[in-house]
Amino acid sequence: MSGDDRQNEEDRQNELAREHKERQAQRAAAQTAKARRNTFIGAGVAVVVVAGGIFAATTLVNKDPAGEAAAKSSASASASASPSATTPSTPPAKTGPVTCTYKRETGVPNKFVGLPGKRPNMKLKKMTITTNRGTVVVDLMTDAAPCSINSLSFLAKKKFYNDMKCHRLVTPDVSGVHMLQCGDPxxxxxxxxxxxxxxxxxYVYGDENTDIPLAKGVVFMTQAGDAMGQNNSQFAISLSDENTQIGSGYNVVGVVSEGMDMLLGLATSGKDLLLNNADITGDGGTTAPKKPVIIKSITFK
Known part of the structure; x- marks a missing residue:
């Protein structure tokens, strides 16, 4: 092989190595973006050792602390506020029979009332949450999130949510996001x-219907950001379009069609909350409303 041939071969090998390195970098960047998409809203995820295992607390935590300065709450919106027009429409219906899988989880604090059935009721269209502060009606995305709604419906029939306090209410001036979270028994x-x-x-179950941004009025299941596929009884209601900065990655079950005025009036700033600095740092505990929000019952039809 002549000197020129050897040089050409070395150049070709160098070029192949460079292209391989670029492909690796692109794959790594894509994986990082996916991981960030599933990070919780707030500031960090509290990790608690329970029964010999590690449990990541299902407190919503902040993906982007810088968003705190930019987020100015829509809580002062007019009394006629309604779910955001930017909320995507329901995804296409799934075809064929649906089977759901729920896995018993004993290594976390829980109130076990049984496991939901495997076959969801695909005819459910509305969820009504009756609280001491007013009523919230949610238009369900049953075709896109059948197992999430099946779980909620099962727990509601078991009166799991009855007389339960919603444990977390946050506003942009506290956490950079605006939402109400419930479902911790x-x-x-x-x-x-x-x-x-x-x-x-x-118990826990897998992810579904995770491509919808968390616009105002969107109702979604919560789980720790590093625990994908670990949905449980907790859910949250987005109270601002600015929550879309979080991206998607959560099980969306529906959109509020009635009761947004009441929800927006729960808190306009941190002064309406029982502040918990540990909520902001991710060390445990949550910021709660000064005036309790108590679920009286949840029904489906």
Missing amino acids: LAKADGKNPTDGQGTAG
Whole structure:
């Protein structure tokens, strides 16, 4: 092989190596973006050792602390506020029979009332949440999130949510996001209890309908950002379009069609909340409303 041939071969090998390195970098960047998409809203994820295992608390935490300065709450919106026009429409219906899988989870604080059935009721269209502060009606995306709605419906029939306090309410001036979170059966919602946000129904299930941004009025299931596929009894309601900065990655079950005015009036700033600094740092506990929000019942039709 002549000197020129050897040089050409070396150049070709160098070019192949460079292209391989670029492909690796692109794949790494894509994986990082996907991981960030599933990070919770707030500031960090509290990790608690329970029964010999590690449990990431299901407190929503902040993906981007810088968003706190940019987020100015829409809580002062007019009394006629309604779900955002930017909320995407329901995804196409799934075809064929649907089977759901739920896995018992004993290594976390929980109130177990059984496991939901495997076959969801695909005819459910509305969820009504009756609270001490007013009523919220949610138009369901049953075709896109059948197993999430099946779980919620099962727990509602078991009266799991009855007389339950919503343990976390945050505003942009506190956490950079605006939402109400409920579904921890053990929560005290006093702004002091370090284990608020950790309680579940004692089982978990997989992700579905995760491509919808968290616009105002969107109702979604919550789970720790590093625990994909670990949905449980907790859910949250987005109270601002600015929550779309979080991206998608959560099980969306529907959109509020009635009761947004009441929800927006729950808190306009941190002064309406029982602040918990541990909520902001991710060390445990949650920021709760000063005036308790208590679920009286949840029904489906």
